[in-house]
Amino acid sequence: MKYTEITHPSHPHDLVLGSAEEPYQCDGCKEVGFGPCFKCGQCNFNLHEECAMPEPSAFHPFFSKCDFRFYENAPGSSDRFYDACGKDVRGFVYQCSHEHDLHPCCMKLQRTLIGDGVKLHLSDKVSTRCLKCGSKEISKGFRGWSYESSCGQYRYHVACVKDLVLENWRRGYFDDGHNTMALQIMVRNEDIVQQTGGSSSSRMKVSKYWRMAKVALTLIISAVFGDPTTVVATFIASLLSS
Known part of the structure; x- marks a missing residue:
C-alpha cells in the first residue's frame, strides 16, 4: 500500500x-x-x-552479520559517515552494533538495474575504476558502493552520481540542455578516448560505448534519486539523445 x-x-x-x-x-x-x-x-x-517511512529494523546483504536499527540521531561519535556513499551522518541513519551506518536512501537502493541492453549490479567490492572519478576509491582507504555492468565496462560510485547531478544542477546544465556532464564523465576512460582519432570502425565502437555508458548513468540516476523531477528527466533524455 x-x-x-x-x-x-x-x-x-x-x-x-x-x-x-x-x-x-x-x-x-x-x-x-x-x-x-x-x-x-x-x-x-x-x-x-x-x-x-523507515523500518524500525532492517537487514542488508552486504552486512550479513548486522542487524540495523533506525535512529533519528546516530548514537555514539558525531564523526561518522555512511558506509555506502561516504557522506557525513547528520541526521536519520540505520546503524548496527558493529557501527556500520547506512543512509535510508542507500539502504533501499535496488540491487539490480536493467534497461536498453544494460544490466547493472550494486556492489561494495568493485575491482575497476569509476568512470566519473577515475578511481576505485571515493577517498583514501574508502571505496563505497558502486553500480557495475555485467560486462564490467561501465561502473559508477553511488557517491559520484550524487555529486555529479548536484554539481551540474548548480552550474545550470539542467537549464540549457548541455551534455557537458556526460562528456566530462566519458573522457575519464583513456583507452576509449585514444580511439577517437582512429578508423571508422573505432569511432563506431566509441559511439556505442558512450551510448551504453549514458544508459547506465541514466539507470543509476533514477535509482539514486527515484522518479526524477521534470528538470532532471529532461536532462536524462538529453543524455540518451546525444
Missing part, C-alpha cells in the same frame, strides 16, 4: 507526498533530494520517501 499523506513524529503538521520541482534538503537525513518527497503544506519541511 502506498501512502500519500502521513503524520511524522519529527514534525507537527501532516505531510503529503508530492513532486518537488526544485532540489530540496531532506529534513531527516539532511541530504539534498530531487523528485518525490513528503512535504508540509504549511512550512518548508521535506522528507525523502525513504526517510519519511
Whole structure:
C-alpha cells in the first residue's frame, strides 16, 4: 500500500507526498533530494520517501552479520559517515552494533538495474575504476558502493552520481540542455578516448560505448534519486539523445 499523506513524529503538521520541482534538503537525513518527497503544506519541511517511512529494523546483504536499527540521531561519535556513499551522518541513519551506518536512501537502493541492453549490479567490492572519478576509491582507504555492468565496462560510485547531478544542477546544465556532464564523465576512460582519432570502425565502437555508458548513468540516476523531477528527466533524455 502506498501512502500519500502521513503524520511524522519529527514534525507537527501532516505531510503529503508530492513532486518537488526544485532540489530540496531532506529534513531527516539532511541530504539534498530531487523528485518525490513528503512535504508540509504549511512550512518548508521535506522528507525523502525513504526517510519519511523507515523500518524500525532492517537487514542488508552486504552486512550479513548486522542487524540495523533506525535512529533519528546516530548514537555514539558525531564523526561518522555512511558506509555506502561516504557522506557525513547528520541526521536519520540505520546503524548496527558493529557501527556500520547506512543512509535510508542507500539502504533501499535496488540491487539490480536493467534497461536498453544494460544490466547493472550494486556492489561494495568493485575491482575497476569509476568512470566519473577515475578511481576505485571515493577517498583514501574508502571505496563505497558502486553500480557495475555485467560486462564490467561501465561502473559508477553511488557517491559520484550524487555529486555529479548536484554539481551540474548548480552550474545550470539542467537549464540549457548541455551534455557537458556526460562528456566530462566519458573522457575519464583513456583507452576509449585514444580511439577517437582512429578508423571508422573505432569511432563506431566509441559511439556505442558512450551510448551504453549514458544508459547506465541514466539507470543509476533514477535509482539514486527515484522518479526524477521534470528538470532532471529532461536532462536524462538529453543524455540518451546525444
